[in-house]
Amino acid sequence: MSKVFFRSAGEVGPTNTQIDQIKELFRKIPVVEKDDLVAIKIHPGEYGNTTYVRPVLIRTITDLVKEAGGIPFITDTTVLYSGKRFNGADMLWTAAVNGFTFGSMNAPFISADGLLGDDSVKVPIGGEYIDEITVASAIAKADAMIMISHCKGHPASGFGGAVKNLGMGCLDKEGKAKVHAPGKPDIDTESCTGCGKCIRTCPWDAIYLENGKAFVNKSMCKGELSCIGSCSFDSIMPPENCTNEIQARLGEAALGPVKLLPGKIGYINWVFDLTPGCDCFNFSAPAFAGNVGMLASVDPVAIDKASIDLINKKIGEEGCIHSIKDVWGIDPMIHLEYAAKIGVGSLGYSLDV
DSSP states (O other), rough: OOOEEEGGGGOOOOTBBBBHHHHHHHTOOOOOOOOOEEEEEEOOOTTOOSOOOOOHHHHHHHHHHTTTTOEEEEEOOOSSSSTTSHHHHHHHHHHTTTOOOOOHHHEEEEETTTTTOOOOOEEOOOOSSOOEEEEEEEHOOOSSEEEEOOBBTTTTOOOOOOOHHHHTTBHHHHHHHHHHGGGGEETTTTTTOOHHHHHHHOOOEEEEETTTEEEETTTOOOOOGGGGGGOOOOOOOOOOOHHHHHHHHHHHHHHHHHSSSSSOOOEEEOSSSSOOTTTTTSSSSOOOOOOOOEEEEEHHHHHHHHHHHHHHHHHHTTTTOTTHHHHHHOOHHHHHHHHHHHHHSSSSSEEOO
């Protein structure tokens, strides 16, 4: 049974701001020691997204790390899909555009997996699906980490929180591809028009035209599936039930950074702006439920389970849908259960309000 600390969005006001709440929660998870190099793991948002965790809150964490005697740096990893975070240079540009600069954070922003997303440390984890995972080197070599996760829906995992931030956000490109491996799609050639949009979307040159139809070279495909959104004819088809195995791999991969930084990771879940999609989307859709609040813990599985329970309670009060599972038709408990099974954390928690 793990302790999870919760501060409600309903309590936010002029004398109890989100800044005040994050200061209080940070002190509940004392993992930073004097002279620690501290990774502050965030998601700076894709270019065009507007609902990522606000820079003022990250700056607050930076100041708190310094007060505790740590040496902070802000960090994230490059991505598998085409966009403005595919390499380290573009990611730092996007972070700066979205407000995460040295001037605003009082700490440098570092691409954790290097310029091309291949700077990493191998970690044996011995999972059912993944035996070894590659963790971005700036995270692997830090002394401690504070992970700030924006909780929201996700088309592959149903929910994005601390476990997804570990099992995807802390990995280099090789590690991300290993998690996404079950997602390599097929193309319905009857409905395919050969328009080429999917080819232009894929940064891995894994899709090609032959006789006016698109085909997938699965030896080059990374299984990330952003190509699906590029097709106006629903011709790109992921393997049946691939999200279940992707979730299983995600939960197992989360052990990598936890194993490298045992007892030295603190988690804060920001449960505001509950958008259906990830901050990786280049837009922010309207929230599917009202703001819940902030949670903190040293257990990533427990904090996510508590976050999901609180989100589902909010959904029940508002009567908009039945649960977060209804947002994408995907049960997020799959990746939490695999994370718990491999030793990332505990599904049992007690909520301190």
